[in-house]
Amino acid sequence: MKSLIVKDLHVNIGDREIVKGLSLEVERGKVHAIMGPNGSGKSTLAKVIAGHPDYAVTGGEVLMDGENILAMEPDERARKGVFLAFQYPMEIPGVTIANFLRAAVQARMPEGEELEATEYYYRLYEKMDALEIPRTFTSRSVNEGFSGGEKKRCEILQMAMLAPAYAVLDETDSGLDIDALKIVSNGVNTLRGPDVGILLITHYQRLLDYIVPDFVHVMVNGKIVLSGGKELALELEARGYDWVTKDEPEPATV
């Protein structure tokens, strides 16, 4: 089965170790959720998978369908099928969503092949309708002046257009009210399918009411300390993170 495999991953920022020997396998067609308290290294994991230059991988591997992607530039990983929905999407002043996405779609096409404009807009509008995004959105600059909900919807729209093999959603629920959360969750649910593996990173169980995961992992202090089915999320919600941190004796080895 095709999957994204994280093997004994160690990550530093400067001299400080943030991820301390983490292993995980996300199969295509499955949704994995990683939950954990603030500062556990969840977002670091997301950025390392995407290839953020600020993080130093000091050990381990990230294999995408069998290929180690750690030596690749972020854009190469992206074109191979890794997508990261950002917790804090960046503003790109003056660049419209339509132009940005067009450049991104074009970047995935073989050299010398030009994206057909009408076909592109047809697809774009189709995805926007599904996400309840008004057409006027396309002429706005990427994330500039967007509300929290608009930013997250824009991330999901990009995911829909770029059809990744593996999508990492970093705190996609943060800053969303309940209506926006429903729309975004619906968007993610329509993108679920046998061709994509999804890794949901979240602090709260709330998101998992709407996007029901196949597996739940608890991350504490740079490692996964507990894994289980979707019911694990509910247990965490009821008992708090203290429950798992107490269960896990320090120091842990993987």
Next chain:
Amino acid sequence: MPVEAKAQIEIDRTYGDFSYPEQHAYDAGVGLTPETIEYIVDVKGEPQWIREFRLKALETFQSKPMPTHWASKDLNVLNFDDIRYYLAHGQRPTRSWDDVPAEMKETFERLGIPEQERKFLAGVEAQFDSEAVYSNIKKAVGDQGVIFVGSTDGLIKHPELFRKWFGKVIPTGDNKFSALNSAVFSGGSFIYVPPGVKVKHPLQAYFRINAENFGQFERTLIIADEGSEVMYMEGCTAPKFETATLHSAVVELVAMRGAKIQYVTVQNWSNNVFNLVTKRAIAHEEAEVKWIDCNIGSRLTMKYPGVVLKGRKARGEVISIALAGDGQHQDTGAKMIHAASETTSNIVSKSISVGTGRATYRGMVHVPRHLKGCKNNTECDALLINTTSRTDTYPAITVRGTGNAVQHEASVSQISAEQIFYMQQRGLTEGQAMSLSVNGFVNDLVRQFPMEYSVELKRLIDLEMEGSVG
């Protein structure tokens, strides 16, 4: 936000980096003396008054010091004795496209001027070296009574119009380089639009430097008579040469009562060109003058398009984009001289500095005490790409009296590493991400350029930015 330090860059300038064998029928040799000027006047067959005008300008030029005290010491590199001041193919302006020499058509080809733009060339004045090679006014324009000729033709055939305004907007002694231009000018356009005539097609000129050590000194004078409208477009690319090349143009615009002039420039000089240009307009009552200016390339560009708002309710505007690549200095800005009540001016300037590039905004807004109801708006935004890039802003705004409104906004921004990462995460290479961000930064101004120029502009920015990372 963190700013990523980047290695020095190699800009791919292949776009303008080629030249063809020189064939110059007339050549004034190198250096500048009264004999040089006599030679130019004789070869061009100009009248006596121009001979005197030029000789006097030469004296003014020689008496003025190099303006290094406020601008750039780099000007000291210029050696006026090494420059060739006049050079021509000795051809009369060509009437039709078929008559244009094949090697020049090839030049257009290499510059990627799109096919649909060729038809625009039917109404174009194209300058290669110092003579207009191709000057063919579209028939419709000619029928409207519009005069669109080279500056030499203008002064010989239309002295009554030409003499009235020539050197009046920008006097010879305005600065050292306007004096130099007044002494040795050749090429450029003379345009007269009769009262009430609205010229539908933009009038275009392509300039090109094509000889080593050859300075180009074109002189353009545009007169839009009462209630008329005209748009003029010029685009420049230059091949790369080993030694410094001087380009020093003078452009004078006169907008009579209620007239509208738009002057559009897109320039892409090679790294060794000194581009020292004086551009100014006089706007009479209720007239509108708009300078749209894009400066890419050159070693040093000094250019501050200005409008003297001479009549009540006149309007002046300068929209400018400057891209200073590695080792380049773009010292650009605007001058708005309010000389009547209820006049308004608007300046929007955006600059991008790459590598060790330096962009300077230098502005002057002047509203004297006795005027009422004048307005000025100035916005200047700078974008720095690398940590070695530099930008400076020198806005000189003098407003006296009461009842005038002035506002000034300036910003400096950077493309953050996080923005680049975000775009890379969507599959764009670092170079593509840079390019897209820079195009985004200037996007609102680029939209104001005519369609074919905005496409060309985007391509020029792409070319500059693709090589700016790595």
